[in-house]
Amino acid sequence: MKITKLKLNNFRNYNHENFDFCDNLNIILGDNGSGKTTLLEAIHYLSLTKSFRTHNNSDVVQYGNDYFQIFGTFNDSEIKELIVNLNYSKTEGKKLFYNQVELKKKTDIIGKIPVIILSPNNQKITEGGPSLRRNFIDRILSQINREYLLLLIEFKKRLYQRNLLLSGFKEKNRKAYDSYIETIDDFLIEHAFQIQKMRTGFIEEFNPVFESIFNSLSHIKKPVQIKIIPNISDGGENFINEYKEKLVSKFERDIIYGRTGSGPHLDQVMFIFEKRDIRFTGSQGEHKIFLVALKLAEGIFIEKNINEKVIFLLDDLFALLDKKHCMNIIDKIGFANQTFITATDMTVLKRADFDLSKYEHKVSHLPIGLS
Ligand SMILES: Nc1ncnc2c1ncn2[C@@H]1O[C@H](COP(=O)(O)OP(=O)(O)OP(=O)(O)O)[C@@H](O)[C@H]1O
Ligand SMILES: [Mg+2]
Numbered sequence: 321m322k323i324t325k326l327k328l329n330n331f332r333n334y335n336h337e338n339f340d341f342c343d344n345l346n347i348i349l350g351d352n353g354s355g356k357t358t359l360l361e362a363i364h365y366l367s368l369t370k371s372f373r374t375h376n377n378s379d380v381v382q383y384g385n386d387y388f389q390i391f392g393t394f395n396d397s398e399i400k401e402l403i404v405n406l407n408y409s410k411t412e413g414k415k416l417f418y419n420q421v422e423l424k425k426k427t428d429i430i431g432k433i434p435v436i437i438l439s440p441n442n443q444k445i446t447e448g449g450p451s452l453r454r455n456f457i458d459r460i461l462s463q464i465n466r467e468y469l470l471l472l473i474e475f476k477k478r479l480y481q482r483n484l485l486l487s488g489f490k491e492k493n494r495k496a497y498d499s500y501i502e503t504i505d506d507f508l509i510e511h512a513f514q515i516q517k518m519r520t521g522f523i524e525e526f527n528p529v530f531e532s533i534f535n536s537l538s539h540i541k542k543p544v545q546i547k548i549i550p551n552i553s554d555g556g557e558n559f560i561n562e563y564k565e566k567l568v569s570k571f572e573r574d575i576i577y578g579r580t581g582s583g584p585h586l587d588q589v590m591f592i593f594e595k596r597d598i599r600f601t602g603s604q605g606e607h608k609i610f611l612v613a614l615k616l617a618e619g620i621f622i623e624k625n626i627n628e629k630v631i632f633l634l635d636d637l638f639a640l641l642d643k644k645h646c647m648n649i650i651d652k653i654g655f656a657n658q659t660f661i662t663a664t665d666m667t668v669l670k671r672a673d674f675d676l677s678k679y680e681h682k683v684s685h686l687p688i689g690l691s
Pocket of ligand 1: 331332333334350351352353354355356357358359379380381382383664
């Protein structure tokens with residue numbers, strides 16, 4: 321998938337602006353606050369109907385306005401043209417159109433315009449708490465396996481229901497594990513078993529791809545892997561008994577806390593860099609390379625599943641990286657995908673003696689009109 325044109329109206333600092341892109345490497349240069357991240361954010365909106373830096377659509381509307389509009393022209397691998405238009409107004413909400421036909425269902429949208437975003441915010445995945453890493457795994461797996469997505473949705477619904485009941489028990493000072501709770505728990509156990517099996521299977525498949533990408537990006541060449549430490553330790557025959565025993569024995573404690581303290585929603589996901597948890601030992605650059613490798617591996621899995629090339633949106637890619645890593649990354653991404661890289665200037669690329677002429681490329685200077 322490739323985006324050839326983009327038009328923005330009232331989108332953050334862009335009043336009315338038009339952009340043209342090339343099919344391979346698009347380098348977006350501009351000073352701080354010139355609108356580089358905003359441009360990537362607009363492409364992300366067309367792919368997933370949301371921002372990667374705010375949950376609130378009205379944050380994105382240009383100050384003093386009531387609405388924004390984004391128009392993008394895309395070509396897929398068969399060079400079929402797709403015109404995507406997303407409008408948001410503070411009064412009417414969001415509307416998305418493909419070739420002027422409105423799309424209402426999320427499932428019609430997801431995966432049609434596959435993008436992989438790497439932004440400084442993402443660094444929390446390797447540096448922050450466990451839920452971000454669990455979400456990273458769940459997000460990829462949900463995109464490539466619909467059965468997993470449905471299992472996860474059902475599991476979360478029942479978990480929510482159980483937690484509500486726990487709060488009710490607390491209010492009424494009830495403690496008895498009754499048959500209604502048992503029915504919910506049986507449902508949770510059955511789903512949890514499948515979720516755990518699929519997560520483990522996915523990690524086994526993902527790790528070799530991830531490690532090989534990491535080693536091609538880095539001259540550091542250290543063993544890397546993702547490791548899951550399941551909350552229910554037995555992934556085999558005894559899973560059901562172990563989980564059931566935990567749910568029953570911790571029931572009174574769960575009532576006190578108002579939430580369910582055991583299950584796959586509490587699985588730990590660790591990113592291992594040379595036998596250690598990168599969270600506590602990695603340098604800033606190592607964190608960044610780890611994340612870039614994760615994102616490139618994510619791209620491979622998504623592409624394999626939907627049979628369409630992803631668009632890479634790499635915001636501030638070169639920050640924190642030495643020149644060898646910068647060159648390796650661009651070489652690895654190569655010619656196969658359309659890629660957007662933002663930077664404040666060309667210093668890093670020049671410093672790296674990078675031969676841009678190898679690639680079809682376009683350098684855009686922001687604000688538009690400057691060069
Ligand atoms: N709703 C909005 N309306 C108008 N301007 C906005 C809005 N939201 C953010 N801005 C401004 O838009 C500008 C562009 O922001 P953006 O994050 O895209 O800059 P950037 O080029 O990525 O900068 P940096 O190099 O610092 O990352 C900033 O000056 C920001 O304050
Ligand atoms: Mg930025």
